[in-house]
């Protein structure tokens with residue numbers, strides 16, 4: 444018979460030095476000592492998930508985040524012990540399966556992006572940017588041009604771009620955007636000429652963070668190349684490109700991908716991420732691990748979640764991936780067009796400018812890419828100025844309607860950026876659009892003075908059950924309207940666990956919600 448674990452431990456001297464053994468108590472919070480039965484644990488976890496307004500209840504239309512379906516068949520393999528129970532530092536000859544998966548996935552992603560080489564090591568998009576900028580720096584240094592240290596970045600860029608350029612020792616020069624939200628080509632030309640001798644790179648996002656395919660992208664890449672700079676194309680928006688256009692083919696030299704956006708790895712709550720860095724042929728020697736050193740401790744990065752992206756690519760196939768891109772673009776444009784009389788889209792593709800024919804991705808005037816920025820700024824003024832309805836009020840009211848809010852105030856303050864992805868059905872898109880239109884009608888009642896500023900369903904949203912079912916009710920709108928603004932909510936209602944928190948006040952006045960010291 445096998446020895447019992449307790450016997451085993453009793454007869455084995457600890458190898459840990461006595462000085463390192465813990466003497467203080469730990470995990471003393473009641474949450475770690477309350478749920479002792481499986482049913483108790485199950486109910487505790489269920490209660491937590493009931494608090495959550497997640498993808499299993501509603502679309503999460505967060506622009507710039509690509510919150511798409513994480514299919515069950517993509518997720519299952521990461522639970523298999525063959526994938527899950529292997530140490531990230533195990534000798535390479537003991538992880539032949541992972542090596543094969545890494546090789547296949549890299550080949551597919553190269554095909555999707557038009558690049559020659561790729562490393563899956565970076566653990567986030569931002570780390571992929573860092574690795575990519577290191578490659579550009581390594582390239583210039585190897586050519587005896589290490590003095591090239593200027594990185595041009597359009598003002599519309601995601602904040603990680605200037606941070607990454609700065610981390611590799613480059614100096615960021617911001618270039619302007621025109622009234623349509625596109626890179627201002629005249630300003631870019633001037634800055635390229637001014638910094639020609641020291642130009643290292645430009646970092647652009649395509650389609651842009653304004654959600655638009657910029658028609659001058661090829662011209663832009665050629666311009667920067669003619670001044671000796673390399674082009675970094677931020678690939679976080681690849682959900683609008685896969686199967687339709689490849690950054691490595693329209694002028695990019697380096698990109699990162701976000702496998703936790705475009706390639707289905709779930710990323711609610713901040714991870715785990717995989718931000719592969721992809722490069723054209725002459726930059727391959729500068730990928731992580733070779734010329735410029737490693738960017739993460741584990742040789743294959745966050746390899747344990749790669750089976751998700753592998754399954755996605757394998758199950759979709761080339762045709763499926765292309766169809767997903769097309770549906771994602773169609774869905775964003777459907778929302779933009781159906782809401783245009785209620786909330787105009789801030790940036791759309793301009794009527795053809797630049798040089799037609801050099802366009803990587805032809806887009807009709809008035810169209811968006813995979814996301815659209817709804818302009819809510821005028822509503823504050825029209826509904827009363829200082830105390831008028833804000834975009835934040837709309838995000839809170841959406842919870843009463845059972846929706847997770849879109850991205851608020853990024854990249855433009857006072858706007859909502861909506862990205863439906865290909866995962867949502869027409870029915871769900873319509874449910875969202877109808878909620879947004881109904882909310883616009885509520886705003887109109889504030890504009891008309893039917894409801895006072897600061898005391899209406901928008902300013903008090905979201906409504907908890909406790910706030911609605913108290914003894915008294917003294918608001919100028921009914922409890923029913925607060926809780927069930929759309930009829931279907933009577934069949935299926937998400938109740939928020941807490942009411943509105945003043946975001947700014949909350950951020951500045953942190954307090955601990957642990958059990959008190961006493």
Ligand SMILES: *Cc1c(COP(=O)(O)O)cnc(C)c1O
Pocket residue numbers: 507508567568569570601603604648652677679680701716718
């Ligand atoms: C998400 C995103 C990034 C950063 O990716 P992380 O994985 O969050 O570090 C960079 N650029 C753009 C445009 C993004 O949307």
